[in-house]
Structure formats: C-alpha cells, structure tokens
Amino acid sequence: MAVAVITGAASGLGAATARRLRKEGLAVAGFDLHAAEDVDLAFEVDVRDAEAIEDAVARTEDQLGPVEYLMTAAGVYELFPLGGIGPDRWRRMMAIHIDGTANTCRSVYPRMKERGRGSIVTIGSELGLMGDPEAAHYAAAKGAIHAFSKSLAMEAVAHGIRVNCVAPGPADTPLLKQEMRSAEYVNSLVLGRIVKPEEVADTVAFLMLEQHNFVGAVLSPNAGAVV
Amino acid sequence: MRYEGIDGRVVLVTGAGQGMGRAIAERLATEGAKVAVNDLNTDTAAATAEAVGGIAVPFDVSEPDAVDAGVADVESRLGPVEVLVANHAFMTMAPFEEESLENWRRILDVNLFGTGMLIERCAPGMAERGFGRIVVIASEWGVIGWPNATAYAASKGGLISLVKSAARAVGAQGVSVNAIAPGVTDTPQLDVDALDAGVSHEEIARRYGEDIPLGRVGMPEEIAATVAFLCSTNAEAFVGQVLHPNGGSTRVWGI
Numbered sequence: 001m002a003v004a005v006i007t008g009a010a011s012g013l014g015a016a017t018a019r020r021l022r023k024e025g026l027a028v029a030g031f032d033l034h035a036a037e038d039v040d041l042a043f044e045v046d047v048r049d050a051e052a053i054e055d056a057v058a059r060t061e062d063q064l065g066p067v068e069y070l071m072t073a074a075g076v077y078e079l080f081p082l083g084g085i086g087p088d089r090w091r092r093m094m095a096i097h098i099d100g101t102a103n104t105c106r107s108v109y110p111r112m113k114e115r116g117r118g119s120i121v122t123i124g125s126e127l128g129l130m131g132d133p134e135a136a137h138y139a140a141a142k143g144a145i146h147a148f149s150k151s152l153a154m155e156a157v158a159h160g161i162r163v164n165c166v167a168p169g170p171a172d173t174p175l176l177k178q179e180m181r182s183a184e185y186v187n188s189l190v191l192g193r194i195v196k197p198e199e200v201a202d203t204v205a206f207l208m209l210e211q212h213n214f215v216g217a218v219l220s221p222n223a224g225a226v227v
Numbered sequence: 228m229r230y231e232g233i234d235g236r237v238v239l240v241t242g243a244g245q246g247m248g249r250a251i252a253e254r255l256a257t258e259g260a261k262v263a264v265n266d267l268n269t270d271t272a273a274a275t276a277e278a279v280g281g282i283a284v285p286f287d288v289s290e291p292d293a294v295d296a297g298v299a300d301v302e303s304r305l306g307p308v309e310v311l312v313a314n315h316a317f318m319t320m321a322p323f324e325e326e327s328l329e330n331w332r333r334i335l336d337v338n339l340f341g342t343g344m345l346i347e348r349c350a351p352g353m354a355e356r357g358f359g360r361i362v363v364i365a366s367e368w369g370v371i372g373w374p375n376a377t378a379y380a381a382s383k384g385g386l387i388s389l390v391k392s393a394a395r396a397v398g399a400q401g402v403s404v405n406a407i408a409p410g411v412t413d414t415p416q417l418d419v420d421a422l423d424a425g426v427s428h429e430e431i432a433r434r435y436g437e438d439i440p441l442g443r444v445g446m447p448e449e450i451a452a453t454v455a456f457l458c459s460t461n462a463e464a465f466v467g468q469v470l471h472p473n474g475g476s477t478r479v480w481g482i
Contacts, residue, residue, distance in 0.1 A: 150478040157440045157475055169464065190398040195464045202461035210228045210452045213410070213445040215475030221464035224398050227391050 001027040003064045004208070005057065007047050007104050008074035009036035012173030013123060016197035017071055017204045024209060026069065029060040031104070040064060047074045047100030050107075057107040069208045070108045070120045072101045072145075077175045079134045090137045097141035101148060109156065116160040119208045122149045123200075124167035126222040134177075142167070146218055153216030164207045164214050169222020171195040190224020228452070232460030234259030236360075237305045239298070241288055241345065242315030244271025246414030247364065250447035251312055251454050252279050258455055260310065263301040267315075288315050288341030289333075298348045307356065310458050311349045313342040313386075314364040318416055320375045320423040331378045338382035343389055346404070350397050359402030360458040363390050364450070367410045367473050375423055383408070387469055394467030405457050405465050410473025411435040412445040441474030 004021050008014035009030025018028045018039050030036030031043045031053070041064055043056040061067060076096055080089060101122055112118030127135065128142025146165055153163035170180045172194050179185060186194060199221050207214060220226060238255050242248040244266030252275050256262050262281035266272035269285045276283035282304055286297035301308055317337040319330045342363055353359025368376055369383025387406050394404040411417070413432055421431040436443040453472050456462055471477060 153475060153478070154440055158442075190395055190466045191464070192399050196461075199461045199464040202456075202459065206228065206456045210456065211449060212452050213441055213449045213472045213474045214453075214470075215441050215473075216478040217471050218478075219465075219470060220468055221462070222466065223464050224395070224466035227395060227467040 001025060001065070002068045003027050003029065003060065003066060004069035004071065005029045005031065005060060005067050005104070005108060006039070006071045006073060007031045007100065008072075009039055009042075010034055012073070012175055013168065013171060013197050013200045014071065014073035016201040017073065020198070020201035020205050021069070021208070024205060027064050029056075029064055029067075031056055032074065047103055048095045050099075050103040053103045054107045057111070061111065066115060067108050067111060068118050070104065070118070071123070071204055072104050072120075073123045074100050075123065075175065077135065077138055077177060079177055080137070081134060082136050085137050093137040093141050094144070098144045098148070101145050105152060109152070109161065112161045113156075113159045118161040120152070120156070120161065120163045121204045121207050122163070122165045124149070124165045124218060126167050126169040126220055126226045129167055129218075129220065130226050149218070150216040157215050162207070162215060164216065165218045166200060166203050166207070167218050167220040167222070168200045169195050169220065169225040171197055171200055173197055190227065193223060195221055195223045230258055230455050230459035233310070233455065233458050236260045236309045236458075237263070237301065237307060238310040238312065239263045239265060239284070239301055239308045239349070240312040240314055241265040243275050244268045246416060247409070247412060247447045247450050248314040249275050250451040251314055252281065254448070254451035254455050255310070255312075255458065256280060261305050263305055263308075265297065265315070288345060289336040291344045294341070294344045294348055298345075307352050308349045309353065309356075309358060310360040311345060312362045312364070312454055313345055315341065316364070316416070318376070318379045318419050320379070320419055322375055323377045326378060334378040335382050338379070339385045339389070342386055346389070346393050350393060350402060350404075353402045354397045354400035357401045359397065360462075361393065361402065361404040362454050362457050363404070363406045365390070365406045365408045365469065367408050367471065367477050370408050370469070370471070370479060371477055390469070391467035398466045401463070403457070403463050403465060404467060406469045407450060407453055407457070408469050408471050408473070409450050410439065410445055410471070410476045412447060412450060414447055417444075439474040439476045443474065445472060445474060
C-alpha cells in the first residue's frame with residue numbers, strides 16, 4: 001500500500017483528506033498535536049519541532065513503508081487587528097505554518113528524492129492570496145507557503161517529485177472564524193455557502209493521484225470568495 | 228482516478244474531432260458520460276463519436292444560429308446539456324503587423340464569441356435545473372501572452388474574463404464555470420507552431436519541452452484528466468478559477 005503523511009490530520013482538512021486517501025487504498029500516517037483518528041498510524045508531534053518530525057517520518061517509513069505522498073495541513077488561525085498582533089504571535093504563526101511546512105518537507109523530500117518519485121501538496125489559503133485585514137500574520141504565513149511550494153516544485157520536478165498547493169477558501173473546519181459563518185458573510189460568497197472539507201480533500205487527492213502536468217500550481221476551491 | 232458525478236451526464240465537447248478535444252471526450256466517456264461530439268469537421272466528429280459511443284453534432288461554433296440548432300439537436304437526442312466543455316479553437320501565428328484582418332476576426336469569432344454563444348445557450352438551462360459544469364479551455368498564452376500570437380492570446384485571455392463573469396452569474400444555482408489554461412500540449416495544433424518556426428512537429432515539441440520544468444510538453448490525456456476533475460461533484464467549490472496544467476512553465480495563480 002502506498003503511504004501518505006498528513007500533518008494536521010486530527011481535524012478539518014487533514015482529517016477529511018486522510019479519510020479520502022484511505023478510501024483510495026493508501027495507508028495514512030497522521031501527525032498532529034493530539035492523536036488523529038481514521039489514520040493507520042498516529043503521531044503526536046508539533047510541526048515546529050524538526051527533530052520530532054524527522055523521527056516521526058523515519059518511524060512511518062519503518063512501520064508503513066516509503067512515503068510517497070505528503071500533505072501539510074497543520075495550521076492555526078487567530079484574529080488580531082494590525083498593530084495588535086505583536087512579535088510573539090507573529091513568530092508563532094510563522095513557525096507553525098512556514099517552519100512546519102518546511103520541516104515536514106525537509107524530512108520527506110530527501111527520502112522521495114532517493115526513490116525518484118513522490119507528490120507533495122501544501123495547504124495555503126485564499127486569505128494568503130487576497131490578504132486578511134484581521135490576521136495579517138496568518139495571511140503572510142500562508143503566502144509564504146505559496147511561494148515556498150512554487151520554489152520547491154522547481155527543484156523537485158527534476159527528481160520525479162511533484163509539488164503543488166491548494167489554497168482553500170473558507171471551509172467548514174474548527175479553524176474557521178465565527179464571522180465567516182454569519183449569514184451576511186456566507187451570502188456574500190458566490191456559492192452562498194462555505195467550502196466542504198471533502199471538496200478540499202478531493203482536490204488534494206486529484207493532485208496526488210491523477211496523471212497530470214501540474215507543477216508548482218496553486219489551486220483554489222474557495223466557493224467564490226476569490227474569483 | 229475516477230470522478231463522482233459524471234456517470235450518466237449529458238456532455239457536449241466542442242472541437243473534439245482530434246487532439247485535446249478528442250482526449251476529453253474519451254475521458255468523460257470513460258467516466259460514464261453520454262458525449263455529444265462537436266467539430267467543424269464532420270468526419271472527425273463522427274469518428275470520435277463512434278469511438279466514445281456518443282453522438283456527432285458537427286456545427287460552426289462561431290455561428291449563433293448553428294450553436295442554437297446544435298445544442299437543440301443534443302437536447303432532443305440525449306437530453307439537456309449538463310456539462311459543456313468549450314475546447315474548440317482556431318489558431319494562426321504571424322507577427323502582429325502582418326496578421327490578416329480575416330484571421331483576427333476568425334480567431335476572435337471562433338474562440339471568444341463562439342464560446343460566449345455556447346455558454347449563453349447552455350448556462351440558463353443548467354441554472355434552472357440546479358446543476359451544470361462548464362469548462363473552457365483557454366491557454367497559458369492567454370495569461371502571459373506570446374509573440375506572433377496576438378489574436379490567439381487575446382481571444383484566450385478574454386475567455387478567462389468570460390469564465391469569471393459566468394461563474395459569478397450562475398454559481399449560486401449549482402453551475403460551476405472554470406477555465407483551464409494548458410501550457411504547450413502535444414496536439415495537432417502544434418503544427419501551427421511548427422509551421423511558424425519552420426521545423427517539424429517533433430522538433431517544436433522538443434524545443435518547447437526544453438523550457439518547461441517538467442522537461443516536456445503536456446499530453447492531451449493530462450488536460451482531459453483535469454477536465455474530468457472539474458466536472459466532478461466535489462469540484463463545485465471552484466468558482467471562476469483558472470487552472471494551469473503546464474509542467475511548471477508558468478506558476479501564476481488565478482489571473
């Protein structure tokens with residue numbers, strides 16, 4: 001069975017994708033702060049801890065086999081007006097998203113490179129594309145993921161590895177801020193509804209498992225939040 | 228990969244006599260769709276239709292009356308059009324100041340106006356029935372432009388704006404409208420590039436491939452797979468998006 005690693009697998013987009021990939025016959029190792037369910041192997045690990053990530057990836061390969069697929073979905077969200085965020089919150093947001101994505105890729109990518117195959121899908125955000133006045137540090141971190149993904153994609157393609165990014169719109173997960181569940185906001189979206197986690201999961205599955213020629217692409221299923 | 232929500236759907240693919248259109252018709256038929264195959268060429272439309280177990284509806288997409296009659300023909304033979312893939316295109320290449328007015332008009336009429344007419348004819352019915360998928364094949368050149376292809380690039384760029392507008396208009400009624408901007412893909416259209424460069428089809432593909440991070444031009448089947456994904460049930464959250472399957476040659480989002 002092919003093996004996928006998913007960070008942020010305990011809830012939201014990561015959990016939905018774990019279910020989707022297992023339906024496709026993959027074995028999934030879920031990394032999260034607390035143990036993920038609906039996975040084949042669960043690791044309690046903080047993506048900011050590069051050594052812990054390296055250890056978890058090594059143990060995944062020992063127990064399940066070579067990692068062919070990686071989804072980096074670990075993330076947090078919080079509202080702070082610009083000027084009110086402060087250095088600690090900036091650093092934390094950047095560490096979880098940027099270091100987190102890079103740490104996981106740093107452990108998985110060289111292993112994929114040795115085998116000459118693999119597919120990595122990072123999770124950005126439509127807020128990273130368009131900005132978020134109430135969470136500039138979140139938007140900045142997600143924008144960094146977009147650029148990181150496009151860059152790694154260029155290195156990786158020569159080694160038979162695809163890297164692409166999904167930038168979801170407001171999705172029905174625990175991370176979604178309450179304001180984005182209000183009737184006023186939801187009605188402002190073209191679809192009149194927010195994105196379902198399954199829709200993001202299907203997009204990740206498409207990028208990982210289909211025969212396509214996307215390299216360094218950013219796909220945004222966002223219900224029309226950003227057209 | 229198989230995609231939910233395509234089985235049994237009535238699909239109209241334009242320009243499907245060969246190349247990318249044919250590959251799209253084949254992929255959607257594999258997913259279970261009932262495919263109406265359009266092309267200007269009656270013979271190739273019939274050949275593709277036979278290959279995919281569908282029907283042939285040859286007509287000129289640049290003629291509004293022909294579009295109306297053609298879609299009505301699909302409706303009477305298969306049922307209302309639930310999925311429209313506007314893949315047809317006409318391309319010539321020439322330095323800007325040398326391109327003929329006739330080619331300018333034909334390129335814009337076929338590529339942009341024709342697609343506008345098809346969407347106008349099909350989208351209202353889809354909205355009424357609460358389901359639709361419209362996938363328009365634009366081009367990477369519509370996003371970034373290209374020398375010796377001003378009219379073609381303009382027509383393809385206009386398709387992106389058309390798609391975003393249509394998506395906003397009918398998205399709330401269950402009709403998803405999106406564009407694919409393929410990079411250079413190995414289809415008969417590459418012969419136009421080959422002629423412009425004075426080399427063979429294989430050589431122009433090789434040259435383009437050198438500048439693409441993936442190391443090669445795209446394959447029609449890869450574009451067809453992307454179409455199939457956009458037609459699936461869980462692709463409804465893509466609203467007026469432009470997807471860029473191009474081997475990494477252009478890494479823009481949206482636009």
